[in-house]
Amino acid sequence: MLSKDDIERRLTMWRTVEDALHVFFSAHGFTQVRTPLLVRYPDLSVNLDPMQVRFDCFAPKKIPVEAALITSPEFSMKKLLGVGMEKIYTITSVFRGTEALAPHNSPEFSMLEWYHPAGYEQGMQFARELVNDVLKCQNRWPIIAHADANVDEHGDPHIDEQRFILADYPADQAALARLSKDGKTAERFELFADGFELANGYCELLDGAEQKKRFAYEQWQRKQKGKPVFGIDEELVEALDRIDGPVTGVALGVDRLVMLKYGVGDINDVQLFPAQELWSGEVME
Amino acid sequence: MPSPNDIRKGTVISRDGGLYVVVDFQRVSPGKGSSFVRTKMKSLATGKVKEENLKASENMEFADVLNKNMQYIFSDATGHTFMDGMTYEQVAIDKDVVGDDVKYLKEGLEVIVVTHDGKPIALDLPGKIEYTVKHTEPAVKGDTVSGNVTKEATMDNDLIVRVPIFIKIGDVIRVNTQTGEYTERINR
Numbered sequence: 001m002l003s004k005d006d007i008e009r010r011l012t013m014w015r016t017v018e019d020a021l022h023v024f025f026s027a028h029g030f031t032q033v034r035t036p037l038l039v040r041y042p043d044l045s046v047n048l049d050p051m052q053v054r055f056d057c058f059a060p061k062k063i064p065v066e067a068a069l070i071t072s073p074e075f076s077m078k079k080l081l082g083v084g085m086e087k088i089y090t091i092t093s094v095f096r097g098t099e100a101l102a103p104h105n106s107p108e109f110s111m112l113e114w115y116h117p118a119g120y121e122q123g124m125q126f127a128r129e130l131v132n133d134v135l136k137c138q139n140r141w142p143i144i145a146h147a148d149a150n151v152d153e154h155g156d157p158h159i160d161e162q163r164f165i166l167a168d169y170p171a172d173q174a175a176l177a178r179l180s181k182d183g184k185t186a187e188r189f190e191l192f193a194d195g196f197e198l199a200n201g202y203c204e205l206l207d208g209a210e211q212k213k214r215f216a217y218e219q220w221q222r223k224q225k226g227k228p229v230f231g232i233d234e235e236l237v238e239a240l241d242r243i244d245g246p247v248t249g250v251a252l253g254v255d256r257l258v259m260l261k262y263g264v265g266d267i268n269d270v271q272l273f274p275a276q277e278l279w280s281g282e283v284m285e
Numbered sequence: 286m287p288s289p290n291d292i293r294k295g296t297v298i299s300r301d302g303g304l305y306v307v308v309d310f311q312r313v314s315p316g317k318g319s320s321f322v323r324t325k326m327k328s329l330a331t332g333k334v335k336e337e338n339l340k341a342s343e344n345m346e347f348a349d350v351l352n353k354n355m356q357y358i359f360s361d362a363t364g365h366t367f368m369d370g371m372t373y374e375q376v377a378i379d380k381d382v383v384g385d386d387v388k389y390l391k392e393g394l395e396v397i398v399v400t401h402d403g404k405p406i407a408l409d410l411p412g413k414i415e416y417t418v419k420h421t422e423p424a425v426k427g428d429t430v431s432g433n434v435t436k437e438a439t440m441d442n443d444l445i446v447r448v449p450i451f452i453k454i455g456d457v458i459r460v461n462t463q464t465g466e467y468t469e470r471i472n473r
Contacts, residue, residue, distance in 0.1 A: 005451045006469045102312035103463060154321035154338045265464030
């Protein structure tokens with residue numbers, strides 16, 4: 001365990017960042033919401049490995065339930081939009097299996113996610129302002145099209161900018177985003193800072209039928225890869241048709257924002273219970 | 286078959302007909318892409334360094350290397366000398382093999398020396414190393430609210446690290462050798 005002084009120091013870093021977030025969202029008329037960590041229908045993306053949970057539910061007789069921990073609060077957030085909420089945000093733990101123990105990764109981390117009525121460009125601008133506000137900096141975050149960023153086969157851009165927004169992803173890399181008018185790219189963007197992804201945003205797809213088709217395709221992809229195939233969240237699909245667009249949603253890694261704010265290079269050096277010590281089983285020198 | 290996830294500092298990769306020693310690596314799991322290992326490797330033939338992203342699912346070919354636990358003893362003009370604690374055998378390692386990591390060395394430090402064909406090619410430091418603070422100015426009353434107040438401290442091996450203001454002379458701290466940053470104070 002860390003010493004009390006170290007715990008308090010790390011807590012202060014988190015509190016400073018979280019306070020700035022709450023102040024920013026409150027000033028822009030957002031409502032903070034709460035979403036479940038345990039769900040029946042997790043994200044279906046073939047690149048994600050939701051952690052599966054089995055338990056017995058007594059309702060009123062014993063029913064075994066197959067569930068998973070969320071990889072992001074996205075589905076629940078969109079259901080809230082479906083009942084008419086407009087500007088919402090949450091800060092929650094999320095869980096990702098097969099996430100390597102590495103300086104920027106942890107199987108459990110904190111995610112900030114927000115949704116607001118905004119088009120694509122407006123959504124990017126808001127994300128940029130939010131991050132600059134928390135970091136107390138004036139970074140330009142230039143927008144660079146995916147096609148111009150020398151992106152390698154792993155999705156890693158190779159350009160000279162230190163902090164930038166990578167935009168206009170190929171249509172097949174954004175199952176939950178709206179397509180551009182010409183249908184060639186998706187309205188998806190990511191904020192990159194100092195060599196890692198900080199935030200991922202979509203101008204959201206709000207067409208239930210189309211979403212269902214994309215989910216079915218993802219199920220097929222998962223099956224091909226031998227990964228567990230989860231069901232389609234019908235409540236989410238129905239909610240999409242009830243949302244007035246455009247809506248932009250962004251997910252941001254809060255641990256990484258804390259790291260950026262304080263110039264810390266390793267996620268384990270900002271967490272109170274460092275993932276490496278929880279999971280690697282490796283005894284530090 | 287090893288995969289890029291098995292890569293560490295000092296791993297020798299056989300690639301494109303040549304041998305490369307990994308000098309640095311970083312695992313990256315993009316939010317919505319497949320994970321990969323950003324790898325910096327040095328050609329054993331030419332000494333040239335190149336960076337490559339290796340897909341985590343890719344099959345790799347590793348060359349045979351010998352990993353030996355050794356202790357750092359001293360440095361002189363010819364290089365840095367390490368000793369095998371079991372056999373007392375001593376090995377001098379070229380300065381350019383150790384590179385910037387020299388600042389982390391302290392007497393008695395246990396490291397892994399990687400040898401290939403009998404030649405030391407890399408040093409694998411522990412991820413975190415403990416040092417005793419030899420000198421630092423006492424804390425000054427001031428802004429402790431923002432959480433990032435640090436000061437300079439000199440370790441027992443002359444390594445200089447930014448530390449939080451509650452650190453005092455004689456404290457033992459842990460330093461992250463990947464980032465060069467203060468990690469935590471050790472409770473004694």
